[in-house]
Amino acid sequence: MDKILSYWIETTRDTNYPQLESDIDVDVAIVGGGITGLTTAYLLSKGGVKLAVIDANRIAKGTSGHTTAKITSQHSLKYAKTIKSFGEEKALQYAQANEAAIDMVEEIVKENNIDCDFKRVPAYVFTQEEDYIKKLENETSAAKSLKLPAEYTDRLELPFSIKGAVKFSDQAQFHPRKYLLALASIIKEKGSHIFENTRIVDVQEGDPHILVSDGGKLIRASSVVQATRYPFFDTPGLYFSRLYPERSYLIGMHIDGSLPEGMFINAESPTRTLRMHTSDNDSLLLIGGENHKTGHGDDLHKHYENVMDFANRNFTIIDAPYKWSAQDYTAMDEIPIIGSMTSGKNSIYVATGYEKWGMSNGTAAAMIISDLILHGESPWEQVYSPSRFTPVASAKNFIMENADVAKNYITGKLNTPDNEIDIGRGEAVITEVDGNKVGMYRDTDGKRHIVSTTCTHIGCELKWNSAELSWDCPCHGSRFTYTGDIIEGPALENIKPNETSI
Ligand SMILES: Cc1cc2nc3c(=O)[nH]c(=O)nc-3n(C[C@H](O)[C@H](O)[C@H](O)COP(=O)(O)OP(=O)(O)OC[C@H]3O[C@@H](n4cnc5c(N)ncnc54)[C@H](O)[C@@H]3O)c2cc1C
Ligand code: FES
Numbered sequence: 173m174d175k176i177l178s179y180w181i182e183t184t185r186d187t188n189y190p191q192l193e194s195d196i197d198v199d200v201a202i203v204g205g206g207i208t209g210l211t212t213a214y215l216l217s218k219g220g221v222k223l224a225v226i227d228a229n230r231i232a233k234g235t236s237g238h239t240t241a242k243i244t245s246q247h248s249l250k251y252a253k254t255i256k257s258f259g260e261e262k263a264l265q266y267a268q269a270n271e272a273a274i275d276m277v278e279e280i281v282k283e284n285n286i287d288c289d290f291k292r293v294p295a296y297v298f299t300q301e302e303d304y305i306k307k308l309e310n311e312t313s314a315a316k317s318l319k320l321p322a323e324y325t326d327r328l329e330l331p332f333s334i335k336g337a338v339k340f341s342d343q344a345q346f347h348p349r350k351y352l353l354a355l356a357s358i359i360k361e362k363g364s365h366i367f368e369n370t371r372i373v374d375v376q377e378g379d380p381h382i383l384v385s386d387g388g389k390l391i392r393a394s395s396v397v398q399a400t401r402y403p404f405f406d407t408p409g410l411y412f413s414r415l416y417p418e419r420s421y422l423i424g425m426h427i428d429g430s431l432p433e434g435m436f437i438n439a440e441s442p443t444r445t446l447r448m449h450t451s452d453n454d455s456l457l458l459i460g461g462e463n464h465k466t467g468h469g470d471d472l473h474k475h476y477e478n479v480m481d482f483a484n485r486n487f488t489i490i491d492a493p494y495k496w497s498a499q500d501y502t503a504m505d506e507i508p509i510i511g512s513m514t515s516g517k518n519s520i521y522v523a524t525g526y527e528k529w530g531m532s533n534g535t536a537a538a539m540i541i542s543d544l545i546l547h548g549e550s551p552w553e554q555v556y557s558p559s560r561f562t563p564v565a566s567a568k569n570f571i572m573e574n575a576d577v578a579k580n581y582i583t584g585k586l587n588t589p590d591n592e593i594d595i596g597r598g599e600a601v602i603t604e605v606d607g608n609k610v611g612m613y614r615d616t617d618g619k620r621h622i623v624s625t626t627c628t629h630i631g632c633e634l635k636w637n638s639a640e641l642s643w644d645c646p647c648h649g650s651r652f653t654y655t656g657d658i659i660e661g662p663a664l665e666n667i668k669p670n671e672t673s674i
Pocket of ligand 2: 629630631646647661662
């Protein structure tokens, strides 16, 4: 289990869509080819819209290629607090949007005969702590009041004891890349464009909007959808202070035995999420958790070890051939931000902040945005509205996260440089070269790779990620390889000096 391998990526073909090589005109430009972008493209192309999906890398290899792929409206303990913060009407919109998203995935699978291991199963949030029983009971009542298929139980046939659980019936799971690659083929068949290895680096608002690619080519589009997780095009100050990134870890293992049918997550910390995936005669147990803010913590290998310890304590493991980690964003008020971020008919849309529940929320986002583009309204637009004002629900996270951004911006700059540059193979250090603060990683062949540790987004100081061998930004989650290339945004430029290696 040494290599980082996503089971979803390892068990599907590579894609090979072209780069954008000339200027084009479309009705809608969708930036980002994960579940949000591809589902939006599918729904719009069904409605006859001429569109392009543009991805900076290969499609379905972002967080959608690294998920646990539970499709559920059960988002841990969500509904009691959403009713409290947003009121019944908006909590109902959230519940209905996510239930409708499960139905939508099923409808798409059936309509197009997509072989993606889609299966209806129950979802459970359980606790092993007495203190949480009351919270689970409250969550059950809140979910029931919103007509969600919830019931309380204190019995589960798991290999460890539990104190109680909330069950949601009729939820679902699938193989996300089998599903998304099939959607991409359908989108192409309907005559739309898909471009890979094409990063959008600027959007000039207008009629039409003009998107600029990193290769200097232009896309003119009446509407733009930012399906990039963190929006790279910001209304000043709107998103940078409203979202924070969190990483999480998964291990795929073969075990002697199985789990009972269903998908499981605990209510307490550290998070433990579990489900079986059966595909092509292979049956794999996925176990994950260990959420932490991106760019925080020292030895990040520890998170894989902790998941493995939990697995070893509770299962007989035959082998564990897959492990991977990824990140997602959470909005300060813990409801995704989906909808139009500009005024006027031909808008720029955004969909982000899924709090690691983007299989359903990303599908709901596609339904909302395609409805807004095609019909001008959606039944769920209010709860997700980018222009909502929720000072009470946001306050605690807002103060904590923005103090953290300020701290990483300032202390990063003021740190006393570490002049110890004689580092071992496979290690990294932040040091000073010619008076400039740099990050240095020495690879297993002994070659040293030196990059600037200032994030090209808005200048926070990067931290070393020892598990993924990357430089990660604690402020808004941009990540760079040890040679300086962007892995994921919102940064749009590599860190320098890219090519300096000793
Ligand atoms: C470990 C983990 C487990 C999870 N498990 C679950 C689960 O069980 N159920 C669930 O519902 N959710 C889960 N989630 C959350 C879910 O996977 C995500 O919310 C969802 O995949 C996000 O989809 P997306 O399409 O918005 O983003 P992505 O899939 O990340 O797609 C965004 C795309 O945008 C592209 N892009 C970014 N910037 C640019 C640019 N400037 N130009 C062009 N392209 C760009 C990227 O290359 C990427 O391909 C999990 C998340 C994590 C981290
Ligand atoms: S991602 Fe915003 S400063 Fe790095």
